[in-house]
Amino acid sequence: MATTDTNKFQSIISHCKEYGFVFPSSEIYDGLQAVYDYGQWGSELKKNIKDYWWRSMTQLQDNIVGIDAAIFMHPTTWKASGHVDGFNDPMIDNKDSKKRYRVDHLIESHTDQLKADGKEAEADAIISQMEKADAAGDLAALKQIIDDNKIKCGISGTANWTDIRQFNLMFSTEFGSTVSSEDENNKVYLRPETAQGIFVNFLNVQKTGRMKIPFGIAQIGKAFRNEIVARQFIFRMREFEQMEMQFFIKPGTQKEWYEYWKQARLKWHLELGVPQTEYRFHDHVKLAHYADAACDIEYNFPMGFKELEGIHSRTDFDLRNHQEYSKKKLQYFDNDIDPETGKPVGNYIPYVIETSIGLDRMFLSMICAAYTEEDLGTPEKPDSRVVLKFPAKLAPIKLAVFPLTKKDGLPEIAQEIMTAHRGDFKCFYEEKDTIGKRYRRMDALGVPFCITVDHQTKEDNTVTVRYRDTMQQERIHIDQIGDLVKKAIQ
């Protein structure tokens, strides 16, 4: 990361705290690692992003509906999804090289070497030993295998290992008020992704909504991941929010729908006015266990291009597994006529294209794109401002209303304007300090429009509107204020 970008990122983090966007969680108790709270303006911005996504992904779509599934799900959900077994890797550190290994990788690289040396039987014995210990969750036995075989670190060449630690992706808790935490049967997880809430409700929605393939189910909600290292402000948090849409399609059509959603989602981002150069696709080479194609939409954050949204072709992996574990058919009867047979296509488990965007990352990208330090200095007088150039529809506050002075009836007129518009969009009233100071304070919060009531207002009902980005002013009639703002935020 370049120094200037590091500084910019630091400035953005400070700005977020100072102006009520994002606070460290539980700050009075020294904070909680990788957990953050959204403040008075951050929560408005976040809500506006959610609304923008929800509207474009449900209201403006013929065939996509939304749900709000619970965070707690039946524990078997996570067996079926692969999260219990797939992301429970025992890890070990070499104390000399400080290198961390997945234990299974470490042992396998040792047995690969044995095989290369022609010691097949010995290698197979170690592997079966490892698999047995792994299945039993016996970390001590795994460590014993490493010790017994004098497995060394490839970098330091030593066998100076830490104890084996289990890294669990999912947070768990106990269900019921009187259960013992020892009882595995009562263990429930906090969902690590919202998608499974959609999959388990696939038939409910399809049947009650009389949905026909292709159709989608959208959801916004919290998810929880016990990241090994969670850092970089709100980019990687342990508690975060996802905006996901699972699009159910006929098997065999996944390629075209994958392309469709790739383009549709990029377009959604670009419509917010951030230059295209700030976004790029990153195709996954190594695919997750459930995908047959996957890519990220990356945003050019101050710390570089990083994943903002993922578009995955998930095949029928999830529905097929849920069908297997639940022993309930999760199939769709397709009434469309197959041109080859002249008969309905019939039953199948749909394929799925997933679009999954991190709400908190979207929030961060919008802050980063909006954050601007401007030098307004002249030879006579140095001057600068910090302005958040949010798209008006996302701005936490849409309109600020100022009386030019605190007397002569100006505050009363300004309050009337407040009353007229606060029901339609978020307004902010301010009568303290010089008008210039008030404008600049609103710039720091990203308020797109400021209205100033002056003495002329009393004569002809006109006010000054001042635009955030250009700092230009113009006189408009009081009756035009509502339309001006609504047009910008529609």
Added chain:
RNA sequence: GCGGAAGUAGCUCACCUGGUAGAGCGGCAGCUUCCCAAGCUGCAGGUAGCGGGUUCGAGUCCCGUCUUCCGCUCCA
């Protein structure tokens, strides 16, 4: 988890080799009536992250701990 750096007012920072904490900005109350911050007056706000130790005395030295940042490591 490892290594490095840091933690003093809401923010940015100062207090040099230990002697009971200071500035600017910001905030609040006024003045000014002024359409783009940094005019004037006054006020509020800190048990120096927390805990322990050394010392007559610790923000300052030592240890521990928590948090943050940078670099590794992991990232479905």
